[in-house]
Amino acid sequence: MASRVIPVDPFDLVIFGGTGDLARRKILPALFRRFVAGQIEGDVRLIGAARGDMDRDGYRAMARAAITEFGGEESARKKDLTAFLDLLDFVTLDARGTEGWEPLAALMRPDRIRAFYFSVAPALFGDLAKRLHKHGMADERSRIVVEKPFGRDLDTARDLNRTLARHFSEGQIYRIDHYxxxxxxxxxxxxxxxxxxxxxxxxxxxxxxxxxxxxxxxxxxxxxxxxxxxxxxxxxxxxxxxxxxxxxxxxxxxxxxxxxxxxxxxxxxxxxxxxxxxxxxxxxxxxxxxxxxxxxxxxxxxxxxxxxxxxxxxxxxxxxxxxxxxxxxxxxxxxxxxxxxxxxxxxxxxxxxxxxxxxxxxxxxxxxxxxxxxxxxxxxxxxxxxxxxxxxxxxxxxxxxxxxxxxxxxxxxxxxxxxxxxxxxxxxxxxxxxxxxxxxxxxxxxxxxxxxxxxxxxxxxxxxxxxxxxxxxxxxxxxxxxxx
Structure with missing residues (x-):
């Protein structure tokens, strides 16, 4: 008998680096499999953000191809895949500039869990954290996910910790190790x-x-x-x-x-x-x-x-x-x-x-x-x-x-x-x-x-x-x- 899957609360998830290799191979297929399992349902929004010149339909097409290639057997379930793709949106965004930040902020909804996945180089972590606060997207229900490498040595790890701590509390920072x-x-x-x-x-x-x-x-x-x-x-x-x-x-x-x-x-x-x-x-x-x-x-x-x-x-x-x-x-x-x-x-x-x-x-x-x-x-x-x-x-x-x-x-x-x-x-x-x-x-x-x-x-x-x-x-x- 399979264990019962409990759906999570409604949330908005932004994937910075949403067109990159990690997003294609791991993040999007993982989200799709949780959708098929019934853990993601209801009022959920998944937003890719990257520098690429792409619109929402283009991002959904890219996600469809990625899930078909890396999503496992569930990718054959076309009805589920179509429903999942309806949750996706995309914003062209410059992590170190001004482009895309206001449109992204406009997509954020009040009274929702907000998760921001930093699927980018560590050098951009501070820029992303700073702009999330500047544009009013970070609140007490916000979480950020950062991938390794978390620093190259002790000094750079301390610098990254200090940088993120200026904008988020330790309880909001999720340093992910897939192992x-x-x-x-x-x-x-x-x-x-x-x-x-x-x-x-x-x-x-x-x-x-x-x-x-x-x-x-x-x-x-x-x-x-x-x-x-x-x-x-x-x-x-x-x-x-x-x-x-x-x-x-x-x-x-x-x-x-x-x-x-x-x-x-x-x-x-x-x-x-x-x-x-x-x-x-x-x-x-x-x-x-x-x-x-x-x-x-x-x-x-x-x-x-x-x-x-x-x-x-x-x-x-x-x-x-x-x-x-x-x-x-x-x-x-x-x-x-x-x-x-x-x-x-x-x-x-x-x-x-x-x-x-x-x-x-x-x-x-x-x-x-x-x-x-x-x-x-x-x-x-x-x-x-x-x-x-x-x-x-x-x-x-x-x-x-x-x-x-x-x-x-x-x-x-x-x-x-x-x-x-x-x-x-x-x-x-x-x-x-x-x-x-x-x-x-x-x-x-x-x-x-x-x-x-x-x-x-x-x-x-x-x-x-x-x-x-x-x-x-x-x-x-x-x-x-x-x-x-």
């Missing part, structure tokens, strides 16, 4: 705090180490210009992987409320030890004859930007003292797979003798693809011949355990945009959280720049540089095999 909208990521909290089975074991007394892997099989693609200025540390570790680390390591919040959850995440970041140079590995993928290497793909033969990072982190608090967290992320790896593996310690004493081998319980949370949870347990191998032990998985792949209808989860953007309209900030980063993440990340990047070393080459379709394997091997541990 937090994934169903399995949210299940981290349900697994930990909703099951008495796990929480008593969730500490250094029972956990040997934790691995967090976000592996991509694709290269930088059309993001070469952005990526070569960013790299894996800024693009993935400082935000996505930091959020996963926080959710897996944080203390139980008093309540499942936005600031209670984010307070605990902030404590984790502030408890992270500095990372020694020997505990970080950088890599850059090579070409393989059929696909270009990183430098060729970004058009920079001298690039020292990393497309792979692996590191070992420690959290200095009572819960996790002595338990290492191993993080790795990279492009052009063997498979596309994201997972968190909680590796528990060996039993304190084996009654089965040395011949039984070494067996460990591992709780694996698969984020993508094939979202689900797997617990590895040790059992007796069936058959005669003595007590031989083997490890088997207790697997709850959501699509199999819940059925295809229940496991057809909303896309991360669907969930997060609806949370904006509802005013729920639990799955969004707070300003001090972003700054704390940069404060931990910046010294690692500064150390690379001071050292002047180039990233290690690794083969396309591999698991990354050999030094990343040694990061684990010298501790007597091994990375889990990357598999979808």
């Amino acid at each position: 937090l909208g994934k169903e399995t990521v949210q299940n981290l909290m349900a697994i930990r705090f909703g099951n008495v089975l796990f929480e008593p074991l969730w500490n250094s007394q029972y956990v040997d180490h934790i691995q967090i892997t976000v592996a991509e099989s694709v290269g930088v693609g059309g993001r070469g210009d952005y990526y070569d200025k960013s790299g894996a540390m800024r693009d993935m570790v400082q935000n996505h992987m930091m959020q996963l680390l926080c959710l897996i390591a944080m203390e139980p919040p008093a309540k499942f409320e936005p600031d209670a959850v984010r307070d605990e995440k902030l404590k984790v970041i502030r408890a992270l030890d500095p990372v020694a140079r020997r505990n970080v590995v950088r890599g850059q993928y090579e070409g393989d004859g059929t696909q270009p290497g990183y430098r060729n793909q970004v058009g920079n033969r001298d690039s020292t930007t990393e497309s792979f990072v692996a590191l070992k982190a420690h959290i200095s608090n009572w819960r996790w003292a002595g338990t290492p967290f191993y993080l790795r992320t990279g492009k052009r790896l063997r498979d596309r797979a994201s997972e968190i593996a909680v590796v528990f310690k060996d039993a304190p004493h084996s009654i089965f003798g040395a011949d039984a081998g070494r067996h460990r319980n591992i709780l694996t949370i698969r984020l993508q693809p094939n979202e689900g949870i797997e617990l590895g347990v040790t059992i007796k191998e069936p058959g005669p011949g003595g007590m031989r032990l083997i490890d088997v998985p207790l697997d709850m792949t959501f699509a199999e355990a819940l059925g295809p209808e229940e496991a057809d989860f909303p896309d991360a953007y669907e969930r997060l945009i609806m949370d904006v309209i509802r005013g729920n900030q639990t799955l969004f980063m707070r300003g001090d959280e972003v700054e704390a993440a940069w404060a931990w990340t910046d010294p690692i990047i500064a150390d690379w720049e001071e050292e002047g070393a180039t990233p290690l080459d690794y083969a396309t379709g591999s698991s990354g540089p050999d030094d990343a394997l040694m990061l684990m091997h010298r501790d007597g541990r091994r990375w889990r095999e990357i598999r979808p």
Whole structure:
């Protein structure tokens, strides 16, 4: 039985950068799927705003094409699509000038939730916020949504926070990280705090180490210009992987409320030890004859930007003292797979003798693809011949355990945009959280720049540089095999 969808209150949503790639691929298809699900209904208005010379009909035609291409099976429902497109409007607008602001203000309706999605470069955030206030579109029911990258380092993140704070309160700012909208990521909290089975074991007394892997099989693609200025540390570790680390390591919040959850995440970041140079590995993928290497793909033969990072982190608090967290992320790896593996310690004493081998319980949370949870347990191998032990998985792949209808989860953007309209900030980063993440990340990047070393080459379709394997091997541990 499918869960009941509760419609949100009437709202006006303005998408700045409404003709851009993110709007076409994610935002508009996500809104359409929520419309088909019955969560968007009644008096709703969706307004694209961009510099392009386009009218309302042109924008609706563009949206139709985008939803048809990226909207999934629902895009075939032409009756729904026509009804959805009727909600759309468009304003040609200059973020740093005067064009379009008065017509946009005229479209805003009183007594409606107003959400403004900044799907533009961060350099325009301040200009948009300032003009929203100047033209009377910002009130106590207004919310702004800002995409990463939220700064390039601690100083720029602070500047952005100060700029937005001049025009909006912290409770009106939604810093979006789509990883937090994934169903399995949210299940981290349900697994930990909703099951008495796990929480008593969730500490250094029972956990040997934790691995967090976000592996991509694709290269930088059309993001070469952005990526070569960013790299894996800024693009993935400082935000996505930091959020996963926080959710897996944080203390139980008093309540499942936005600031209670984010307070605990902030404590984790502030408890992270500095990372020694020997505990970080950088890599850059090579070409393989059929696909270009990183430098060729970004058009920079001298690039020292990393497309792979692996590191070992420690959290200095009572819960996790002595338990290492191993993080790795990279492009052009063997498979596309994201997972968190909680590796528990060996039993304190084996009654089965040395011949039984070494067996460990591992709780694996698969984020993508094939979202689900797997617990590895040790059992007796069936058959005669003595007590031989083997490890088997207790697997709850959501699509199999819940059925295809229940496991057809909303896309991360669907969930997060609806949370904006509802005013729920639990799955969004707070300003001090972003700054704390940069404060931990910046010294690692500064150390690379001071050292002047180039990233290690690794083969396309591999698991990354050999030094990343040694990061684990010298501790007597091994990375889990990357598999979808």
